[in-house]
Amino acid sequence: MGKPATVHDVARVSGVSTATVSRVFTGKTDTVAPKTIERVRSAANELGYTPSEIGRSLRLATTRVVVMIVPDATNNFCADVAASVEKSLKAVGLSMVLANTGEDGDQQDRLLTDAAGLRPHAIIIHGAIDTPKLREVIEKNRNLVFVSRPPPIAKAPFVGIDNEAAGFAVGRYFAEHGYQDCAVIHGQQHYSASRLRLKGFLRALQESGADMDVIRKIESPLSMEAGYQHGLALLSDDKPRAVFCHNDMLAYGVHRAATEKGLRIPENLAIFGFDDNRINDWLAPWLTTLKVPALDFGPAVAAMLDPNRKTRKPMEDVVLPFSLTIRESA
Secondary structure, eight states: OOOOOOHHHHHHHHTSOHHHHHHHHTTOOTTSOHHHHHHHHHHHHHHTOOOOHHHHHHHHSOOSEEEEEESOTTSHHHHHHHHHHHHHHHHTTOEEEEEEOTTOHHHHHHHHHHHHHTOOSEEEEESOOOOHHHHHHHHHOSOEEEESSOOSSSSSOEEEOOHHHHHHHHHHHHHHTTOOSEEEEEOOTTSHHHHHHHHHHHHHHHHTTOOGGGOEEEEOOSSHHHHHHHHHHHTSSSOOSEEEESSHHHHHHHHHHHHHTTOOTTTTOEEEOSBOOTTHHHHOTTOBEEEOOGGGHHHHHHHHHOTTOSOOSOOOOEEOOOEEEOOSOO
16 A cells, blocks of 8 residues: 655645645635646545645644543443434534543543544533543633533533433422332432432432332442342342333343343333433333433534634533433333
8 A cells, every 4th residue: 555645746746836735725725726726626636635634733723623532332322422413513514533431530531631632623521520630621621512411610511401300300200100119220429410310319209208218229330231230139029119220221231130030010110211212212112211312412512612603602501301201111
């Protein structure tokens, strides 16, 4: 394989100076004749020349690239949000690079450092982990957008739902259906979304007069495997009447454990999920859950980061609507 074509090759084939080639590919064509522009672009196509984004970033101190950092690229909800964001960014002329933290704060901080070296147009953090490095980046970087989990300090915009209100809506549903003897499998409490979701759920039950001492609270990773293992332990002896899972992945695991133990859903055990990711329609049409509009994240984020937006006012939070999706499991 030969070396990639350079700006010098394009200049030689088109019969112009390298400065003229540079002006064509940076959009500074006021002094360049249309026929010359056409000749330069034709030569570039013939040679397979691609302008260097690195060189462009050094000149402009930024790129058209947006870095999106996600907590778990294998999670269906995270994947749907990322796909929505990428599609919407493309529509405004931006490209996206995806990176995965695996819910590891040290890995998040390494990725933030690497991302800064790319001079990105912006950094999107889905499921941020509160670390000193993250707070430092928030203080120094204007083009940061937080998705799903709000920023630890109020100096960056957020796109997501009101997690406390969403948890409250599920708790109220439990109270209305007599699911007071229940369990909640929730995310780790140093994550703001998990903390707020649990707070709202418990507040709704408390306001309904439920006996708060009988509610079992289980902190957990948000995975199918964790849901399955917690389900096996939870459903062994003194079984709860209902389980609220902080995402659908957990709910799948609990459902499998309940099925293996011969329990009928919802007669013996009600299961309530969270997210309503799109594979439910195909693989879990039984799951009652709270719908977070994953495909609405992209347009909201792109509107904030659109390089062509006219206003330079500070970006404001976007709180997306949620709804209960009632199916068979609760």
